[in-house]
Amino acid sequence: MDSNPLLPQVRVNSTQLLGQLQSGRLLQVDPRCSGGFILRKRHHAEFVGAGGAIGGLFDLDCVELIPVGNVAIAHPEAYEERQAAYTTRQQWSHTLQQATELLVPLQRAQAAMTLLSDYLGTETATTVSDELLALLVGVLPTTIASLRHSWKVRTTPSPQQLIC
Numbered sequence: 001m002d003s004n005p006l007l008p009q010v011r012v013n014s015t016q017l018l019g020q021l022q023s024g025r026l027l028q029v030d031p032r033c034s035g036g037f038i039l040r041k042r043h044h045a046e047f048v049g050a051g052g053a054i055g056g057l058f059d060l061d062c063v064e065l066i067p068v069g070n071v072a073i074a075h076p077e078a079y080e081e082r083q084a085a086y087t088t089r090q091q092w093s094h095t096l097q098q099a100t101e102l103l104v105p106l107q108r109a110q111a112a113m114t115l116l117s118d119y120l121g122t123e124t125a126t127t128v129s130d131e132l133l134a135l136l137v138g139v140l141p142t143t144i145a146s147l148r149h150s151w152k153v154r155t156t157p158s159p160q161q162l163i164c
Contacts, residue, residue: 026056035069045135053085108137
C-alpha cells in the first residue's frame with residue numbers, strides 16, 4: 001500500500017468519474033484543492049468542496065458531475081480518511097442546507113452565490129450556470145439571473161463615479 005493514500009489526479013475526467021460514482025465507489029475531493037464538484041441529481045444539485053466524500057451510497061443517483069475551480073480526486077483508503085471525508089461531506093451539506101432554509105427565493109440565491117464566491121472566488125463562481133445554481137438552493141434559474149443582473153448594476157460605476 002502506498003504511504004500516501006491520497007492520490008490526486010492531474011485532470012478530472014467527469015464521464016469516467018460519474019461511472020465510478022454510480023457504481024458506488026467512494027472517492028474524495030482532494031483536501032488540498034481549492035475547488036469542488038457540483039453533483040447534479042434528478043431534481044436537485046449538491047456542492048461538495050475540499051475534503052468531502054463523493055460517491056459511495058451518497059451519489060448512486062448522480063446524473064452529472066461538474067468540476068468547479070481547481071479540483072482533483074483523492075482515494076481515501078484508511079478508515080479514518082473515509083470517516084473524515086464523510087464528516088466533511090456532511091458539513092458541506094449542512095452549509096448549503098442553511099441557504100435552502102431561507103424563505104425568500106432571492107435570499108436563497110444570494111446565499112448560494114455568496115457561498116460559492118467565498119469558497120471558489122467570484123470569478124470562478126460566476127462561471128456556474130444559472131440552472132445549476134438554482135438546483136443547489138431550489139429556486140428558478142430566472143431568480144439567479146435576476147440576482148446576477150442586480151450584482152452587475154451595483155458593481156458598474158456610474159459616469160459620475162468615473163470623474164475624479
